[in-house]
Amino acid sequence: MIAFGGNAFQRKGEKGTVENYWKNARQAAKAVVEAINLGFRKIVLTHGNGPQVGVLLEWMEKGEDVAPPMSMDIAGAMTQGWLGYILVQTIHNELARHGLLGNKVKGVVAIVNRVLVDKSDPAFSNPTKYIGRYYTAEEAAKLMKEKGWEMRPDPRGGWRRVVPSPDPIDNIEKEAIKTLVENGWIVVASGGGGIPVVANDGMLESVEAVIDKDLAAEKLATALGVGILVILTDVDYVYLNYGTPQAKPIHRMTVTEAKKYLAEGHFKPGSMEPKVKAAIRFIDNGGLEARIGHLDKAADVLKGVSGTIITRD
Amino acid sequence: MIAFGGNAFQRKGEKGTVENYWKNARQAAKAVVEAINLGFRKIVLTHGNGPQVGVLLEWMEKGEDVAPPMSMDIAGAMTQGWLGYILVQTIHNELARHGLLGNKVKGVVAIVNRVLVDKSDPAFSNPTKYIGRYYTAEEAAKLMKEKGWEMRPDPRGGWRRVVPSPDPIDNIEKEAIKTLVENGWIVVASGGGGIPVVANDGMLESVEAVIDKDLAAEKLATALGVGILVILTDVDYVYLNYGTPQAKPIHRMTVTEAKKYLAEGHFKPGSMEPKVKAAIRFIDNGGLEARIGHLDKAADVLKGVSGTIITRD
Numbered sequence: 001m002i003a004f005g006g007n008a009f010q011r012k013g014e015k016g017t018v019e020n021y022w023k024n025a026r027q028a029a030k031a032v033v034e035a036i037n038l039g040f041r042k043i044v045l046t047h048g049n050g051p052q053v054g055v056l057l058e059w060m061e062k063g064e065d066v067a068p069p070m071s072m073d074i075a076g077a078m079t080q081g082w083l084g085y086i087l088v089q090t091i092h093n094e095l096a097r098h099g100l101l102g103n104k105v106k107g108v109v110a111i112v113n114r115v116l117v118d119k120s121d122p123a124f125s126n127p128t129k130y131i132g133r134y135y136t137a138e139e140a141a142k143l144m145k146e147k148g149w150e151m152r153p154d155p156r157g158g159w160r161r162v163v164p165s166p167d168p169i170d171n172i173e174k175e176a177i178k179t180l181v182e183n184g185w186i187v188v189a190s191g192g193g194g195i196p197v198v199a200n201d202g203m204l205e206s207v208e209a210v211i212d213k214d215l216a217a218e219k220l221a222t223a224l225g226v227g228i229l230v231i232l233t234d235v236d237y238v239y240l241n242y243g244t245p246q247a248k249p250i251h252r253m254t255v256t257e258a259k260k261y262l263a264e265g266h267f268k269p270g271s272m273e274p275k276v277k278a279a280i281r282f283i284d285n286g287g288l289e290a291r292i293g294h295l296d297k298a299a300d301v302l303k304g305v306s307g308t309i310i311t312r313d
Numbered sequence: 314m315i316a317f318g319g320n321a322f323q324r325k326g327e328k329g330t331v332e333n334y335w336k337n338a339r340q341a342a343k344a345v346v347e348a349i350n351l352g353f354r355k356i357v358l359t360h361g362n363g364p365q366v367g368v369l370l371e372w373m374e375k376g377e378d379v380a381p382p383m384s385m386d387i388a389g390a391m392t393q394g395w396l397g398y399i400l401v402q403t404i405h406n407e408l409a410r411h412g413l414l415g416n417k418v419k420g421v422v423a424i425v426n427r428v429l430v431d432k433s434d435p436a437f438s439n440p441t442k443y444i445g446r447y448y449t450a451e452e453a454a455k456l457m458k459e460k461g462w463e464m465r466p467d468p469r470g471g472w473r474r475v476v477p478s479p480d481p482i483d484n485i486e487k488e489a490i491k492t493l494v495e496n497g498w499i500v501v502a503s504g505g506g507g508i509p510v511v512a513n514d515g516m517l518e519s520v521e522a523v524i525d526k527d528l529a530a531e532k533l534a535t536a537l538g539v540g541i542l543v544i545l546t547d548v549d550y551v552y553l554n555y556g557t558p559q560a561k562p563i564h565r566m567t568v569t570e571a572k573k574y575l576a577e578g579h580f581k582p583g584s585m586e587p588k589v590k591a592a593i594r595f596i597d598n599g600g601l602e603a604r605i606g607h608l609d610k611a612a613d614v615l616k617g618v619s620g621t622i623i624t625r626d
Contacts, residue, residue: 015380015381016380016381017381018381018383018384018387021383021387055376055379055380058376058379058380059372059373059375059376059379059380060372062372062375062376062379063368063371063372063375063376066368066371066372066375067328067329067368067371067372068328068329068330068331070331070334070395071331073398074331074334074395074398074399077394077395077397077398077399078391078392078394078395079391079394080394080398080425081390081391081392081393081394081395081397081425082383082387082390082391082394084390084394084425085386085387085390085393085425085427085508086387086390088425088427089427089510089517089519092485092517093516093517096515096516097515097516106488106489107485107486107488107489109424109425109486109489110424110425111422111423111424111425112393112394112397112398112401112422112423112424112425112501114398114401114402172405172420173420173422175419175420176419176420176422176493176496176498179492179493179496179498180489180492180493183489183492185489185492188425195398197402202409202410203406203409203410204402204405204406206402
């Protein structure tokens with residue numbers, strides 16, 4: 001299972017044009033080719049969607065005289081279509097270019113994927129995830145009253161909407177994904193952490209929240225029984241004392257070491273912390289190995305010569 | 314295979330709110346429950362996306378200072394996420410309510426689905442499908458120059474962008490859909506006629522076009538070998554002399570009769586014509602029966618007591 005970070009489609013300094021998207025997706029596609037060449041046969045991919053959901057929410061807000069804006073869960077579903085399409089098309093072509101289609105892999109398919117969260121998750125009474133654009137205090141007061149949004153001052157300046165980031169419990173479409181993977185398909189799933197839903201008397205209901213994509217990736221990877229969880233992001237390694245003069249890259253650590261470092265507060269919440277948590281959960285749930293490395297060194301991370309490797313004890 | 318018309322999510326007079334979408338989708342969900350109760354076991358669904366693609370293109374245009382607008386193929390992919398999510402969630406709940414989940418059906422899954430068209434299709438040199446909003450002649454002249462759009466005066470007033478409506482050749486993800494259907498999944502696919510792609514030296518490339526959703530549904534239905542193609546729209550029956558005092562609903566016709574009526578010009582291009590064409594192709598390609606009827610009478614259409622039935626000779 002390979003999880004592509006939020007930077008996979010929109011790199012720093014880019015405007016986020018259609019051309020940027022197609023070009024950046026090739027990096028992901030090359031990682032998939034590398035994985036196949038290394039002998040991996042069951043491949044599942046996931047991706048972040050932070051920048052794209054933000055953009056969609058703003059587009060809808062600006063265009064609300066055109067049509068009523070859709071809710072956040074629907075915006076998330078739209079990004080699964082958007083990024084799923086770009087990924088499957090780019091990977092399909094990269095596989096075709098390397099003669100790997102039909103031969104080793106049947107194809108690539110992206111699915112609309114929901115992830116179950118617990119409606120009594122404490123995150124719902126303490127929303128922490130900033131989404132969408134920045135507002136003035138006056139605008140924020142108005143929106144909180146009119147739309148019932150929870151809003152807070154963002155440390156980076158201005159007021160922003162905050163939504164809960166509950167823990168993923170289950171992947172709703174996991175059995176369908178499993179069926180596809182076992183039949184030779186590379187599957188793009190759980191995009192943006194999945195569309196969050198809660199269960200109410202057996203009914204699934206939409207909920208306005210954001211699930212961490214790496215924790216959601218772990219749930220799916222564990223459900224599918226894949227051996228390795230690879231998290232690709234914009235740093236080369238997991239670091240001890242990151243951001244200090246004592247910063248030290250970790251090349252290899254056991255799950256017990258990872259838990260110790262996590263407890264010691266080495267990893268930044270909302271950034272490296274959930275990635276290391278996902279790695280720990282993956283191994284605790286029976287996974288063989290987790291790796292965290294740089295998207296641009298995906299081939300080396302897959303080979304195990306770059307990035308941090310988290311192993312069983 | 315059941316094809317839901319463009320009216321399935323947004324009814325006349327509605328504003329198109331999130332609540333409208335969830336409510337309208339229940340009609341589609343009830344049709345699926347009816348199909349299962351009638352004994353159908355392999356069920357594939359498709360849907361139109363005309364209003365939603367139009368809205369998305371306008372949102373992106375109005376918000377182009379937020380981020381560069383995405384292309385039409387990506388907008389189509391977004392609607393597959395949007396409507397696919399609403400459909401799977403609503404159908405899932407309706408199946409659960411009737412105790413049909415797990416028992417007769419494993420679940421419902423929506424996929425991002427591309428449809429192959431021929432780059433030498435004559436439609437590409439004669440774009441006819443109006444999309445997006447209405448512009449003045451001056452605005453149109455500017456857009457044609459700046460964005461390279463083809464634009465024409467719409468008979469309903471104003472200038473609009475026109476895009477090609479090429480014939481669908483193949484469904485790219487058909488084998489994945491088949492695998493899911495054969496393993497007990499209801500699949501939502503080919504949404505909005507599918508995301509159109511052309512093949513260039515084995516590479517799939519995006520193309521700005523709109524594929525008729527009923528013709529695309531036929532391609533998929535035929536590829537899957539399902540017995541019945543059901544097209545649900547906003548009229549009760551296919552009519553002879555539609556819109557005239559001699560208008561007469563057709564309850565049953567053979568494929569040869571359908572071809573005769575089609576040649577005689579009984580069916581409105583862009584409206585009933587492609588539906589009857591899809592029915593004819595379906596039967597010519599080995600299908601058992603096609604039905605065309607009203608979405609609100611879906612149960613009766615499925616039972617065969619409402620709507621037009623097109624049979625083999």
